[in-house]
Structure formats: C-alpha cells, structure tokens
Amino acid sequence: MNADKVLDAKGLACPMPIVKTKKEIEKMESGQVIEIHATDKGAKSDLSAWAKSGGHELLQDTEEDGVFKFWIKKA
Amino acid sequence: MAITELTAKEVTKKVINKEDLFILDVRNEGDFNDWKIEGDKVQHLNVPYFDLIDGVEGILDKLPEDKEILVVCAKEGSSVFVAEMLDEAGVDAAYLKGGMKSWSEHLEPVKVGDLKDGGEMYQFVRIGKGCLSYMVVSNGEAAIVDATRMTDVYTGFADELGVKITHVFDTHLHADHISGGRIIAEETGAKYWLPPKDAGEVTFEYNALEDANDVKIGNTTINIHPLYSPGHTIGSTSFVIDEKYLLSGDILFIDSIGRPDLAGLAEDWVGDLRETLYNRYRELSDELVVLPAHFMIMDELNDDGTVAAKLGDLFAENHGLNIEDEEEFRKMVTENLPPQPHAYQEIRETNMGKINPDEEKQREMEIGPNRCAVR
Known part of the structure; x- marks a missing residue:
C-alpha cells in the first residue's frame, strides 16, 4: 500500500507511537495516508481507537516478526 | 510539586x-x-x-x-x-x-487463621485478577495450592517463615491463569500433585491426586484430604484441611458457582457439577470455612481482605446452591455464561506443558478478569 509518509515508531513505548503519529498527521493533507511501524503491543488497539476518535480511517494493519504496521488515512 | x-x-x-x-x-x-x-x-x-x-x-x-x-x-x-x-x-x-x-500480577498474602498445633493457613489474594491461592504451614513445612506463575512470591514467603515447601497441588487444570505449581515443585524438590482426570494431555510427570489419598505436612495432625468434586473440570478436586477448611477450587465461590464449559463440555459436566454441589458438599460439615480459588467482585472480600465464608452460610445465601429444579440449574450453568477468559485455550495448553510461551507472552495471555463463575 502506498503511503505519503512513513513513521518509524519501533522500540517506542506508549504514549510515544501515538504522540508521534498525531504530530505527523497534523502536517498532512486530508486524504493522505501515513504508514506507521511500531513494536509496542498496546499500539494496535490504541491506534485504532485513536484513529476512530479523530475520524481518521485505519485502512489496514499487519504484523510480521514482531513489527506492527498500520496505514491510516487522514480525515 | x-x-x-x-x-x-x-x-x-x-x-x-x-x-x-x-x-x-x-x-x-x-x-x-x-x-x-x-x-x-x-x-x-x-x-x-x-x-x-x-x-x-x-x-x-x-x-x-x-x-x-x-x-x-x-x-x-x-x-x-x-x-x-x-x-x-x-x-x-x-x-x-x-x-x-x-496490578494483574500483585499477590497479597493474608493470614486466614491458625491450624491445630501451631500451623497457619495463608491466602494469597491476586486482587487484580481475582485468583486465590493458598499456603498451609505446619511445623517447618508448607504445602501450596493453586499457585500462580509469580512463583518467587511463594518461595520468598516460605523463606521468610523459615519453612520448606514439601507439597504443591493444583485443584484442577486451570484455564484462566498459568499455574506456577510445577515450577515451584521443580525449584524446591516438593511433590507436584494434579488430578489425573484433568491431566490426560500433560507432558510432564506428576503425582496423581485422588480421593482419600491424604497428605500430611509438618505435624502429622495437619491432614490434607482430597475430595473428588467434578463439574468445573472432570478432575476438579477439593481439599478438606485440618477438618476446618474446605478449599473448593473453581467449583464453589462465595457469591457464585463454577462454570462447566471451559474445557468444552458444559452439557456433559453439568450433572457432575450438580452432584458435587447438591450432594457431595451437603455431606460435609456446615462449619467448614470455604476457601475458593477465585472471587469475582469486591463484595466477596471480607474486611480483613480474606475471601472466606462458612459452608453453612453459603448453603443459605449462595444463589447457585439454591436452585431446586434440576432443569433450571442446567439452564443457568449452560446458557447464562459470561464470555470465556482471554486466551483460555492457550493457558490450558501452557498448563499441560504443551507450549512454553515466554514471560511477556504469558503476561499478555492472562490480561483481563478471570470469568470462571456463573452467578
């Protein structure tokens, strides 16, 4: 999946993956997609809950070798 | 500030x-x-x-x-x-x-009472998850029942008391938490006991816990008497200790009763559950103090932090012990069930020795409430 921005949040614990995602998404245009890589297990449910509360769309998420990847489309 | x-x-x-x-x-x-x-x-x-x-x-x-x-x-x-x-x-x-x-891992040791000849009964309250485990101490020796995976809490507590752990029991094959019983036994040289009917698929050696297979610790007067009490699992076993305490495992709780479906056989085991609660337990003394393996709500805690009540009081007040009609009972324990505990199948496989997840994974498998009861 194509992303306009890739954010590496691997090795970061809560709340940093979301703090960084929020900062990046604020710089983006509506409709653009950010791809986030994280290793914190809590990131999965938190990112989807966060996206939902901000009206953003979680397009896809994967897990491979302990790395979670998320694609979120800015509202 | x-x-x-x-x-x-x-x-x-x-x-x-x-x-x-x-x-x-x-x-x-x-x-x-x-x-x-x-x-x-x-x-x-x-x-x-x-x-x-x-x-x-x-x-x-x-x-x-x-x-x-x-x-x-x-x-x-x-x-x-x-x-x-x-x-x-x-x-x-x-x-x-x-x-x-x-919060999920904290264990609070609380003294429940004294045994004959100077022994003591301790309850370890895992307050965040509602799991209860026990240490029976007598004359320099200790037995542990339904230990959690935080094994150093028990071994450390035994060290503080200056007692040697000689027997470790699980009342049944647990589905809501990972047992620390086998590890404690390996570390201390104690005997590890499991009900054989729950242990059909286990991959390690254990001692068969069966009716009237009494175990004595410390003073010969502290008698641990197993009582076959199926229903939550087919092997579920209770203990009568020192003719004073009834360790009821996941069969009977203070304000609820055990659920028969976590090993997948609710319909088959509901009859066993009924038999245990309505016949076998009825033959015991009303004066026995029931010490269950779980609590579900904070109201079940006494003021001193223990979870304990007389069997006679439970017969009077616990709704699950007062359903006259067998069909109604069957319905309650098969249709009215809460969601099953998080990762309960993986937890069972871990307790059988079939899988060996690392500590982080074990922690994650246990997150959440225990949900072993029907009310």
Missing part, C-alpha cells in the same frame, strides 16, 4: 481498607470496560491518553479536589505522561507503578 508513584501493593491496601480513591484510567475505552481496578470507594474517569496529548485542560473540572487521584494505564508510560501534565496544571496526581500489568 512532583508526581508520586503508587505500587500495586499500596493500591491493594487502599482497596482492602476501603479508602477513597479517584482513578483516572487513560487506557482506551474497550480495555477499560473489559477490566479495571475496582473497590468500594473507588471512582473512575476513563479518558484515553491519546485524547489528552494536547493538554488536560478539558478534564480538570471532572477531577475531584478533595480526593487522591491515581492515573492508570496499561504499562505505566502513558500514566506518567498524563500525571506530569496534571502536575503542570497544578493538580496533585500519582501514577500506578507498572500499570495494569503489575
């Missing part, structure tokens, strides 16, 4: 002593609704940390001024983050050290 740290042990004391506590839980709504810190005088406000990244101004008027505020999250990081922002806004706040992870 600075933010303060509260440990799970300190929060446990507050819950048991029924102290006022205001919890700002900053986990996401789903996790909060599934499982949280509960207590008589505990109030909650759930606002996910990701709604507070830009500041805490929006929630300041929802925080009490006269109560201690504790910020709680899954592991700690986000609660520190929020507590620091509250501090900057002029609000005193503490955070829970280690978050819900440490």
Whole structure:
C-alpha cells in the first residue's frame, strides 16, 4: 500500500507511537495516508481507537516478526 | 510539586481498607470496560491518553479536589505522561507503578487463621485478577495450592517463615491463569500433585491426586484430604484441611458457582457439577470455612481482605446452591455464561506443558478478569 509518509515508531513505548503519529498527521493533507511501524503491543488497539476518535480511517494493519504496521488515512 | 508513584501493593491496601480513591484510567475505552481496578470507594474517569496529548485542560473540572487521584494505564508510560501534565496544571496526581500489568500480577498474602498445633493457613489474594491461592504451614513445612506463575512470591514467603515447601497441588487444570505449581515443585524438590482426570494431555510427570489419598505436612495432625468434586473440570478436586477448611477450587465461590464449559463440555459436566454441589458438599460439615480459588467482585472480600465464608452460610445465601429444579440449574450453568477468559485455550495448553510461551507472552495471555463463575 502506498503511503505519503512513513513513521518509524519501533522500540517506542506508549504514549510515544501515538504522540508521534498525531504530530505527523497534523502536517498532512486530508486524504493522505501515513504508514506507521511500531513494536509496542498496546499500539494496535490504541491506534485504532485513536484513529476512530479523530475520524481518521485505519485502512489496514499487519504484523510480521514482531513489527506492527498500520496505514491510516487522514480525515 | 512532583508526581508520586503508587505500587500495586499500596493500591491493594487502599482497596482492602476501603479508602477513597479517584482513578483516572487513560487506557482506551474497550480495555477499560473489559477490566479495571475496582473497590468500594473507588471512582473512575476513563479518558484515553491519546485524547489528552494536547493538554488536560478539558478534564480538570471532572477531577475531584478533595480526593487522591491515581492515573492508570496499561504499562505505566502513558500514566506518567498524563500525571506530569496534571502536575503542570497544578493538580496533585500519582501514577500506578507498572500499570495494569503489575496490578494483574500483585499477590497479597493474608493470614486466614491458625491450624491445630501451631500451623497457619495463608491466602494469597491476586486482587487484580481475582485468583486465590493458598499456603498451609505446619511445623517447618508448607504445602501450596493453586499457585500462580509469580512463583518467587511463594518461595520468598516460605523463606521468610523459615519453612520448606514439601507439597504443591493444583485443584484442577486451570484455564484462566498459568499455574506456577510445577515450577515451584521443580525449584524446591516438593511433590507436584494434579488430578489425573484433568491431566490426560500433560507432558510432564506428576503425582496423581485422588480421593482419600491424604497428605500430611509438618505435624502429622495437619491432614490434607482430597475430595473428588467434578463439574468445573472432570478432575476438579477439593481439599478438606485440618477438618476446618474446605478449599473448593473453581467449583464453589462465595457469591457464585463454577462454570462447566471451559474445557468444552458444559452439557456433559453439568450433572457432575450438580452432584458435587447438591450432594457431595451437603455431606460435609456446615462449619467448614470455604476457601475458593477465585472471587469475582469486591463484595466477596471480607474486611480483613480474606475471601472466606462458612459452608453453612453459603448453603443459605449462595444463589447457585439454591436452585431446586434440576432443569433450571442446567439452564443457568449452560446458557447464562459470561464470555470465556482471554486466551483460555492457550493457558490450558501452557498448563499441560504443551507450549512454553515466554514471560511477556504469558503476561499478555492472562490480561483481563478471570470469568470462571456463573452467578
């Protein structure tokens, strides 16, 4: 999946993956997609809950070798 | 000002002593609704940390001024983050050290009472998850029943008392938490006992726990008498200890009864459950003090933090022991079931020795409430 921005949040614990995602998404245009890589297990449910509360769309998420990847489309 | 740290042990004391506590839980709504810190005088406000990244101004008027505020999250990081922002806004706040992870793992040892000839009965209250385990101590020796995976708590406690652990029991093959029984036995050289009917698939050696296979510890007068009491699992076994205590495992709780479906056979085992609760337990003395392997709600805790009640009182007050009609009973325990515990199949396989997840994985498998009962 194509992303306009890739954010590496691997090795970061809560709340940093979301703090960084929020900062990046604020710089983006509506409709653009950010791809986030994280290793914190809590990131999965938190990112989807966060996206939902901000009206953003979680397009896809994967897990491979302990790395979670998320694609979120800015509202 | 600075933010303060509260440990799970300190929060446990507050819950048991029924102290006022205001919890700002900053986990996401789903996790909060599934499982949280509960207590008589505990109030909650759930606002996910990701709604507070830009500041805490929006929630300041929802925080009490006269109560201690504790910020709680899954592991700690986000609660520190929020507590620091509250501090900057002029609000005193503490955070829970280690978050819900440490809440899930904390064990509080509480003395239940004395045994004949100087022995003692201790209950280990895993307050965050509602699991109860036991240590019976007599004359320099100890037996442990239904140990959790936090094995160093038991071995450390035995060291402090200066007693040697000689027998370790599981009342059944657990589905809600990972047993520490086998590891304690390996570390201390104690004998590990399991009911053989639950152990059909286990991959390790164990001693077969069967009816009337009495075990004595320390003084010969401390008698641990197994009583076959199926229903939660086919092998579920209770213990009558020192003719005073009934360790009821996951068969009978203070305000509820065991569920028969976690090994997948509710329809088959409901008859066993009925037989155990309505016949076998009826033959025991009403004076026995019931010590279950779980509690579900804080109301089940006594003022001293123990979870215990006389069998006679449970026959009078526990709804699950007072359903005359067999068909109605069958319906209640097969149709009225709460969701099954998180990862219960994997937990069973771990307890059989079939899989060996690392500590982080074990922790994650156990997150959440225990849900072993029907009410």
